[in-house]
């Protein structure tokens with residue numbers, strides 16, 4: 001089952017309803033499908049396309065533009081080591097080298113047990129805390145060889161399960177807009193002057 | 203090892219005015235309860251007691267310079283939308299990915315209600331009918347904090363229909379990015395929000411204020427820019443302009459990273475704090491690591507031309523820094539001490555922009571790729587003197603004419619001021635060149651030292667068997 005399941009299809013429709021045009025929900029829906037399956041399947045692409053009213057080719061075109069979408073299974077934990085300037089100045093290369101040794105895979109590879117995929121990544125907006133890495137996009141700062149080994153041990157032993165969900169799950173809190181509180185979408189096809197705007201200042 | 207350390211990187215030391223980071227030192231500053239207890243949503247209430255035009259005027263008077271990179275005043279930007287054309291949208295730029303930049307993530311994680319309140323004030327003042335808060339995909343904690351805050355704010359009646367019992371109604375929709383640096387560029391952000399590949403649009407005609415999301419007038423503002431608005435709505439423009447200088451009022455968040463003793467994110471007084479204060483001041487970075495010498499620094503994000511100790515006494519003021527040959531950009535300062543391998547540092551940045559190029563325009567796509575390839579060869583010790591000239595030639599095809607650079611007393615050269623000409627659709631192409639140009643202009647000898655002159659292999663002019 002790699003189309004969106006029933007619960008996620010309901011959620012998908014709710015998300016689509018927040019946008020003036022359904023296609024705007026493409027990226028959130030792709031994330032939803034990646035959360036469900038760990039990666040984006042061809043069936044999910046087709047399903048998202050149906051839901052947002054685009055062709056599969058259009059959705060695929062969008063999906064492939066973005067780094068976070070994976071089209072094949074990856075490890076339970078995606079380990080992204082930052083290699084941009086601030087981290088580079090403080091030992092990113094050495095950290096990557098150590099990670100490759102410890103995990104026994106090169107950047108881009110997945111460990112045989114399917115636990116870890118190692119990737120070289122770009123600036124993670126944590127530059128003052130270099131060198132940085134992210135596990136499933138959760139930040140780990142000021143990494144050393146020792147703290148890297150500890151991290152891998154903890155992840156293998158399940159000690160960080162509460163902090164770091166498996167690959168695909170981004171935020172564990174979703175926005176909900178209660179129907180009775182919603183202002184409603186502002187459609188480009190309905191040129192309405194906002195109620196609070198006096199003509200003179202609009 | 204800890205994930206999610208509390209406000210990692212933020213340093214609150216010394217006695218400076220705080221506008222946007224006032225709740226960062228509280229460990230629950232992101233909750234609605236704490237936000238209320240510390241004056242939260244008072245700015246919205248104050249704004250709703252006035253007309254939208256009055257609030258807009260206040261923001262204009264305050265001169266809130268955009269914090270996303272270009273430094274354009276927010277109030278003035280809002281005034282560029284064609285009158286009477288609705289709906290208009292607000293797209294919040296929370297894509298923070300410029301190398302060295304670290305502030306918007308903290309603002310979203312530590313004080314999401316302040317950002318939401320800022321969005322509401324902007325929407326009220328400029329007549330924006332729907333808000334899309336675009337957060338970089340690789341920031342799940344920011345998503346969780348802003349998502350939770352939005353849920354709280356809806357429940358409390360601050361967002362949605364008839365806000366606080368008035369006729370002001372607006373939804374704020376949390377949107378997820380998925381990893382693409384170029385999407386931070388405002389027109390690419392809009393493409394992405396329309397569900398497409400994040401390729402920048404040509405300006406003109408696609409200035410978002412005129413033709414933005416779904417072809418409608420759209421304001422794109424940075425997270426930090428909007429986070430200033432609640433304070434201004436409460437305290438007034440006069441209090442804001444009393445901080446900083448006439449041309450750079452208020453405060454700014456800066457991230458100082460690299461080879462300093464105490465790298466960190468600081469809220470500084472705009473326009474007066476100098477780079478020397480930042481690097482050596484006790485309340486800031488406390489000097490270069492190991493007592494080393496400062497070699498160079500990038501003053502405004504990876505795209506900014508580099509400075510050397512010659513520019514240490516420049517204040518954090520856009521015009522002065524522009525005249526000195528660089529830009530303040532996104533408040534990201536990267537410091538290199540004397541041990542730094544300059545060609546390699548330049549390569550790291552050039553690689554970033556080449557890899558993140560969307561591939562849409564030829565000078566951007568080819569230029570970046572070639573710069574990286576040639577530079578890699580030089581860094582690997584396989585380069586020739588001709589390669590150094592070639593780097594400048596490739597740069598010339600991306601940015602024809604003089605490229606900005608700093609003055610150097612050591613080299614006896616004057617500054618070439620900002621800005622530059624470009625042949626690309628967006629600034630990613632020129633950004634790939636900026637580090638190469640700076641490094642080659644200021645530290646050419648380091649490139650030359652990597653070039654091993656190959657001995658000429660004598661080529662025989664006669665028949666092969668003449669060769670004995």
Ligand SMILES: Cc1cc2nc3c(=O)[nH]c(=O)nc-3n(C[C@H](O)[C@H](O)[C@H](O)COP(=O)(O)O)c2cc1C
Nearest residue numbers: 268269270295297298299386387388423424427629
């Ligand atoms: C390649 C590129 C990347 C950018 N990335 C960001 C970004 O991540 N966040 C941001 O706020 N602005 C970014 N900008 C600037 C935006 O285009 C835009 O000027 C800004 O969001 C406007 O908000 P402001 O006026 O409040 O600064 C980027 C610009 C370029 C050219």
Ligand code: SF4
Nearest residue numbers: 560561562563566628
């Ligand atoms: S300069 Fe690069 S990122 Fe910008 S439009 Fe051209 S190819 Fe795309």
Ligand code: FES
Nearest residue numbers: 082087123124127
């Ligand atoms: S350079 Fe590594 S987090 Fe910014």
